[in-house]
Amino acid sequence: MARLIVVSNRVPLPDEHGSPPPGGMAIALNAALKKKDGLWMGWSGEVKGEEEPPALITREAGGITYALTDLAQKDLDEYYNGFANRVLWPIFHCRVDLAEYARQEMSGYYRVNRLFADLLMPLLQEDDVIWVHDYHLIPLAEELRRRGCRNRIGFFLHIPWPPADILFTVPIYDTLLRGLSSYDLVGFHTGYDLSNFAECLRREGCGDLVEGGFCRAYGRLFRCGVFPISIDTAEFESLADQAARDEALQENYRRIAGYDVVIGVDRLDYSKGIDQRIVAFRRFLQANDHRIGKTLLLQITPKSRSEVPEYLAMQKDVAELAGRVNGDLGTIDWVPVHYINQSLGRPELAGLYRMARVGLVTPLRDGMNLVAKEYVAAQNPHDPGVLVLSRFAGAARELEGAVLVNPYDPESMAHAIERALVMPQDARIERWRAMMARLREHDVYRWCDDFLSCLHQAQNTAR
Ligand code: ADQ
Numbered sequence: 059m060a061r062l063i064v065v066s067n068r069v070p071l072p073d074e075h076g077s078p079p080p081g082g083m084a085i086a087l088n089a090a091l092k093k094k095d096g097l098w099m100g101w102s103g104e105v106k107g108e109e110e111p112p113a114l115i116t117r118e119a120g121g122i123t124y125a126l127t128d129l130a131q132k133d134l135d136e137y138y139n140g141f142a143n144r145v146l147w148p149i150f151h152c153r154v155d156l157a158e159y160a161r162q163e164m165s166g167y168y169r170v171n172r173l174f175a176d177l178l179m180p181l182l183q184e185d186d187v188i189w190v191h192d193y194h195l196i197p198l199a200e201e202l203r204r205r206g207c208r209n210r211i212g213f214f215l216h217i218p219w220p221p222a223d224i225l226f227t228v229p230i231y232d233t234l235l236r237g238l239s240s241y242d243l244v245g246f247h248t249g250y251d252l253s254n255f256a257e258c259l260r261r262e263g264c265g266d267l268v269e270g271g272f273c274r275a276y277g278r279l280f281r282c283g284v285f286p287i288s289i290d291t292a293e294f295e296s297l298a299d300q301a302a303r304d305e306a307l308q309e310n311y312r313r314i315a316g317y318d319v320v321i322g323v324d325r326l327d328y329s330k331g332i333d334q335r336i337v338a339f340r341r342f343l344q345a346n347d348h349r350i351g352k353t354l355l356l357q358i359t360p361k362s363r364s365e366v367p368e369y370l371a372m373q374k375d376v377a378e379l380a381g382r383v384n385g386d387l388g389t390i391d392w393v394p395v396h397y398i399n400q401s402l403g404r405p406e407l408a409g410l411y412r413m414a415r416v417g418l419v420t421p422l423r424d425g426m427n428l429v430a431k432e433y434v435a436a437q438n439p440h441d442p443g444v445l446v447l448s449r450f451a452g453a454a455r456e457l458e459g460a461v462l463v464n465p466y467d468p469e470s471m472a473h474a475i476e477r478a479l480v481m482p483q484d485a486r487i488e489r490w491r492a493m494m495a496r497l498r499e500h501d502v503y504r505w506c507d508d509f510l511s512c513l514h515q516a517q518n519t520a521r
Contacts, residue, residue, distance in 0.1 A: 061183060062094035066191035069100040069124055076120035085290055086502040090510060092121045099178055102126035105134060114177045127177055136166020139365045145228060146193045150217045151329040151423045154227050156368050164230055168197060175201035182209060187513060192216045199240035212243040212513040217425040219251040222258045235262060239276040242516040245285040245509055247426045247452040252284055279521040285509045286456055289431045291501040294408055298436035301409025311413055318353040318479055321414035323429045325362040331422045331465040332359060332376050336395060338471035340383045343394060346476055351392045360401040411436035416478045417445045420465040426452040434493045442490035444478035456496055459489030
């Protein structure tokens with residue numbers, strides 16, 4: 059049996075009982091790895107001294123081998139905080155204005171990819187299948203091929219692929235494009251991402267999509283496809299059912315249970331449109347006097363990437379904005395925006411989704427957005443809430459029962475919140491059923507199976 063090797067920047071390690079950490083993707087990949095005697099390789103999350111030689115620490119848990127490497131501070135600064143999160147992340151989310159190019163960081167990005175390839179090569183067996191995840195590791199297949207690796211290698215991009223004119227602002231965009239042509243399969247969330255990728259190749263004059271789900275580029279023929287990621291739908295549904303019956307949890311929610319709750323759940327990231335959402339919520343309150351004192355926005359937002367200056371600035375901006383709305387509109391017994399910088403456990407999150415009348419998921423751009431799917435899966439089938447979803451989230455292409463909005467237009471978002479709150483029960487049920495049918499059929503296990511079965515048939519060839 060071919061082993062499965064997963065490579066990602068961070069590795070979600072199991073707890074002391076060997077259970078995978080919460081989160082659909084980690085659970086699905088763990089299940090696939092367990093079936094295939096698998097190995098998961100990535101950064102340990104620890105920093106090592108500059109002089110210490112790179113090494114892999116391997117450990118086994120729950121039938122999976124974890125192979126982890128520490129990184130030096132310079133590597134982290136250049137590869138992770140630098141090129142990955144200050145160039146690729148903003149550009150791929152169409153925020154050219156926030157990208158900060160530094161030649162040194164680009165070379166750090168390639169250096170760490172070479173390091174990953176050096177460390178992985180000795181672990182590989184002849185028929186291992188390798189699945190590389192996300193924008194941190196685009197050049198990894200090319201580096202492995204240089205070292206003689208002939209295994210099947212697939213790549214999945216968790217963030218959007220940008221339109222050509224946006225990608226071309228990255229000084230080394232051609233090296234990135236060429237790097238992808240070393241994979242046997244390249245997967246995206248949506249058809250729009252795939253067509254943007256193909257447009258980049260065409261405009262560069264170096265390739266295009268060809269019949270049958272293939273791509274010809276840089277003299278190579280390889281597969282390309284659309285694999286919309288999803289959640290463990292059944293698990294989320296059952297977590298929300300349990301939360302609704304959990305008296306201790308319900309007691310915790312007692313203070314907000316009498317309000318119409320509008321919920322937002324996102325990492326603190328400028329791509330998620332949190333500022334714009336708070337502004338829209340303010341407009342909604344100002345336009346609907348009868349909602350004053352009765353509706354609140356529960357925005358649950360753990361801080362992320364605080365080493366990157368743009369994220370630090372944003373922490374301050376969002377907190378100030380929430381504070382201003384509360385100062386201007388709040389009363390002694392009512393706080394309009396509950397802004398919480400915390401990561402919650404899955405059961406608690408599922409319970410809050412269930413109690414919220416509106417799921418407000420309004421990223422400015424998002425590869426997929428799993429929160430939108432989690433909100434739908436957590437609803438009470440007899441009295442579901444309404445999902446208000448940005449048209450610029452990958453999820454909008456699947457969740458047709460959502461009320462779609464333009465996150466750049468606060469008026470239309472304010473209007474959509476009110477529309478969601480007054481939507482009759484039968485209309486809510488009809489919309490929810492359509493979305494839930496899709497999520498039941500296309501859960502995260504299906505995503506994983508679809509990608510891996512396509513990868514098993516794929517083979518990069520010279521053409
Ligand atoms: P993210 O940008 O992290 O993922 P998203 O898809 O919404 O965005 O996933 C976030 C996950 O974190 C969700 O499972 C959510 O429940 C969890 N989370 C967020 N806030 C939380 C909180 N306060 N407490 C607990 N959990 C919280 C990237 C891409 C997305 C793509 C995913 C998967 O940016 O577009 O959908 O990868 O491919």
